[in-house]
Amino acid sequence: MTHDTTTTRRLLLVVADGVRHDVLTEEMDAGRAPTLAALRARGSAHAVTTSFPSVTGPAYVPFLMGQHPARVGLPGLRWFDRSRSLRWAPGQSRSYAGMDIWHVDGDVAAHVPTLLEYAQPSLAAMSMIGRGATHGRIGRGVGWMLRAAPAHFRGDLQGWRRVEQQATAAFLARFARVRPRVAVLAILSADKLAHKHGPRSDAVRAAIADVDDAVARALAIATHGGWRDSLHVWVTGDHGHAEVTHHDDLHGWLQREGLRVRAHPQLRVRNPDVVLMVGGNAMAHLYFAPEERERRWWRSHTASWGRLLDKLADRPAVDLLAVNNDAHTVQVRHAARGVAEVRRHDSPHGPRWSYVCTEGDPLGLGGTLRDLDADAAWQATHASAYPDALVQLSWLGASSRSGDVIVSAASGWDLRARFEPVRHVSTHGALLRDQMLVPLIVDCSTTRPPQRTADIVPSALDLLAIRTDTDFDGRSFLR
Structure with missing residues (x-):
């Protein structure tokens, strides 16, 4: 199902998981991320704060729900359930680094909508939160998990990257058919590669090139379909990275x-x-x-x-x-x-x-x-x-x-x-500066500098002309 008009505003939010804002700037300035640099030239780039803990999973909440993660039930990548209210939780605990990743959507507060629920049709790929995606969560089904899990648990990061590239291709094919009002594409390889090789390594820079390539292909799809002028692309991160010895x-x-x-x-x-x-x-x-x-x-x-x-x-x-x-x-x-x-x-x-x-x-x-x-x-x-x-x-x-x-x-x-x-x-999760600052590229003018990743949801709703009375932790940088 697609919209009848090519003028309906749409947003593609790309998550460069674990990419430092300064390393991304270096890649754009050096000409190795030309598509992202073009988005920056059209709008602006910023270093904004993520949530504490600065870790994948909880840190997706601010830019997909507009709230601090602990306020909607996600206090960490791992946490303990005193209440024993979770249906399936060995040791009354959660760890989104493993199979518990399937519980994220159910663990966050049901009464707080996600960006994918506000604006539909919607599509998600490799996103830690995908509740409300009307046209699927690519990369999170059983088949995808069976492909990715061996690479993850063996530490085969190039194997993980290949699976992720396949998921990105599947996302883009569906993106072309659906023309979603909101789409979320997360690319996690940079985070995993930073843990092994360091946040400024060549391996991480190659993963940034994957992000640039995915955005370029999405824009080419919209151009070919005649809806490029209605598509906005924003790029953000969930946490920084800092060397650990x-x-x-x-x-x-x-x-x-x-x-x-x-x-x-x-x-x-x-x-x-x-x-x-x-x-x-x-x-x-x-x-x-x-x-x-x-x-x-x-x-x-x-x-x-x-x-x-x-x-x-x-x-x-x-x-x-x-x-x-x-x-x-x-x-x-x-x-x-x-x-x-x-x-x-x-x-x-x-x-x-x-x-x-x-x-x-x-x-x-x-x-x-x-x-x-x-x-x-x-x-x-x-x-x-x-x-x-x-x-x-x-x-x-x-x-x-x-x-x-x-x-x-x-x-x-x-x-x-x-x-x-x-x-x-390299590590992250702490309240320290290098782990708390993340990139944000927006391809449109702003009325004030963005501050937090929690600002993204109210700003996206303004961009898409969607009204809500939700009390967000962030505030729009478009008004």
Whole structure:
């Protein structure tokens, strides 16, 4: 089924998964990504913030739902379900790095529409979120998974890239037939190659060429079909990448502290003292008293776990600890820079944030900041080592699915020394700048600089002239 007119506005959103914004700029400037450079010349390119955790899966939520991922039920690549409400979850846990990828659409809040539901007909390929795609989710069916899984689990990254190229070709064939109002094409090879070879490697640059080629072919299809003038193409990323030279076995350390630990892939540990969920691998959730079906805020855990937390903060691999004091307050700790609180309160004009330095300035923001709206909170942190830290820590800490303590790894470190099919030389997931900044290319004029990937959905709806009363975490950069 196609639209009758060639003037209906359409949007193709391409996700260059794991591509650093500065590396993408280098490729465009060098002439090795000419199609993307042409989009930039037609509109603009920006470095915007993703969500924390900066990891594939949750980080798709902002640009496909306009919300922080924890606000709609996705606090991490891996997370623990205290409520035991999930139908199929070994160890009451999720890991979207494996077969649980099929549960993503069901795990996110049903009452919050996706961009694919707002604008139809719609089409998705290799996207972590595909709910509402009327014409299929290419790359996510059983057949595709059987092709991709052996390459993934063997660490055969060129094999993965070949499967992905086949899926891209299938997507483009259907794209030509459907002429969707919204289409989402994710290309993940750059992320996988960056983990093995580094984010600035030739292998990653070859994967960027795949992105450029896919966009060029999509534009050629629209030109041949007579609907090029109605098609807009935006390109974004889900997380950055940063080189890693040290791998902390956080799992093993907790065991050496005398604790029974449930963590992937060792999910059969019975009666655990703590559940560890690492993602990226530069962040982790820690769940204490996991036998309880409702979370308790940190103040009730201090007597039992305060000493362990002090020892954890002193580990070289740990940069920040976010301790969830209550639904509106996150305590932030740094071993050398001290302790502060991120506080959120509601106002008639929406949520507002304060950063209160109680025993130091762990985020390095220069002191206490009070009563900031979402724009001011972004401005206050964007040039820092922790861009958008106030909003990101606040929403993640408030989620009932988040850990009692959230760990963000130090530069050069990640938190998982075992169990990866490929030994990582680059990582992501943390609140650090190189992992939080992602590219955004839009092929049209903007009325203000984009700030967050959560801005994409309200902006796309403006582009497509679709009205909604949804309260997004992002705001449109087209009005």
